[in-house]
Amino acid sequence: MMRDAADHKALLEAPRQTFRSLARRRFLRHRLALVGAVIVAAIVLMAVFAPWLAPHDPNHVNIMLAREGPSSGHFLGSDLVGRDVLSRLIYGSRVSLSVGLLAVGVYMAIGLILGCVAGYFGGWVDMMVSRMVDAVLSFPTLMLILVIVGLLGPSLFNIILVLGFLGWPEVARIVRGQTLAVREELYVLSSEAAGAPSSRILLKDILPNIMSPVIVNATFGVARAILIEAGLSFLGMGVQPPTASWGNMLNDAQSLSILETMPWMWVPPGLMIFIATISINFVGDGLRDALDPKLN
């Protein structure tokens, strides 16, 4: 009895190793992920505080300054119509991040709801959702994006919408598979046996237990959405000038003379796209390792 009491006291005073604290520690051990997270945080801060950070008005046209190289007044030089490249770069992060986050937000919401419902209820609901997934996945995505953006008119909002409505099938598929697995867990049966309605089983028992792969997928999704937006803007089907985006800054570099002689116009936005996506992907890698329950 004495020993029991002592054991019990020790148990209560021991530091708690929750899944979250374990995951946090594993993430922090992942060097690249940590570096990625720091860079992503910096980009987020840059986007939020753009008006204070940018040395000039990003849209201020000054023909007298056109095509000037880097100088003390304009660290990264100026573009074809004399706008400050550094300021446009800083404001461009807002476009990239909002496309990334909002598009992923839209398709996560759709994918989570459809995937959960399909996996949990099965039957004809599952049938419908799965066929819809197949249908959307068999469209040639880039062409579809170009067509829809062409029809709706290129704008930030439309890009977010299109990416949102084309991205959900992959999420729905992951969520459905995970739900099928978790549905068989004994704690789901326990909840049913305790009289819990389906809505609560989905929200409390299933959703929290399938989130790990979904969060990882979302992270990679943000990077991919940023790349697609950059590609579209480069093709002129994305964010329209004068709004600055990393993609449409590259658009200016379509001529050979600029490519050869004025690297300050296209190297910085290209580099930013690269750094942003690779950092986010590192974070995704780190999360995947940290959240993998098999490594517990």
Next chain:
Amino acid sequence: MSDPVEDKKPVLSLRGLTTVFKTDLGAVKAVDSLDLDLPTGATLGIVGESGCGKSTVGLSIMKLIPEPPGRIASGEIIFEGEDLTKLSNRQMRSIRGKKISIIFQEPMTSLNPVLRIGETLSEVIRTHQRVSRKLAWEKSIDALDKVRIPSPHIRINDYPHEMSGGMRQRVMIALAICCEPSLIIADEPTTALDVTIQAQILSLLRGIKQALGTSIILITHNLGVIAENTEKVAVMYAGRLVEYADTAALFDSPLHPYTQGLVLTVPRLGARKEKQSRLNVIPGLVPNLLNLGPGCHFADRCTCVMDRCRRLKPDVHICDEKHLVRCWRYA
């Protein structure tokens, strides 16, 4: 000898309960026209080998048979005068956890790993009772206290992985009793636990039965557990009830050859001195439920098999008032 338990109306009566599972090779009757009574306030043990349908009985009563492939094909489940087979899903939900609870075999995986113990408990309480979050939390602490978890106000914040198997099974019992049900189905509640914890959990169940007046169905393959914890016992074989009696009567004079065999397989201390150096076994294997003959399912393993055992299905015969047996020898 008057039996106080017997005078009361049964809390649960099964009449011709048949649960069928569809497989690629054909339909399997996991439970075959089962008749069973559970007197109010009693503990009924259901014993049998793996696959004899005893767990399916528990899930059928809760109407939790996964459908498809399973289905309650026919029969009645009369609980407190109401036939559960006729209730809608919504009506069933208000019975599950509130009037009938079930405790599963695997405490390690029966709790949602992302919720604190208190959250799981409060959820169940708030499903069946209109109480505030705070009150539900306090009731949860009470429930943990009732299952004798030390420092319940601290342990209530634990996640399941911070608890041992025995503790988790206590939490499962707390979940089962928190709405004070009239029937608890304990489906092999101690199989996954080591022996000392087993004894604690079983004595806890006995205490709860006395304190709350709950009736219990104890499903197990362990005859020792049956002998110590039940008043009534039902023996199942290949989906059918083969014997039903008061526990003492069953152990004193088992009637069915299968039950006789079972009772002999229990190892006893000192058995060696009685010139019985080897443990008895029942020869043969449980028959494949997919191709059962027309007669008694135990015929192939039975030591006193007769010709008609293989041809005709034996009926349930009543011997000594309350002792039921399904065997041609008593016809």
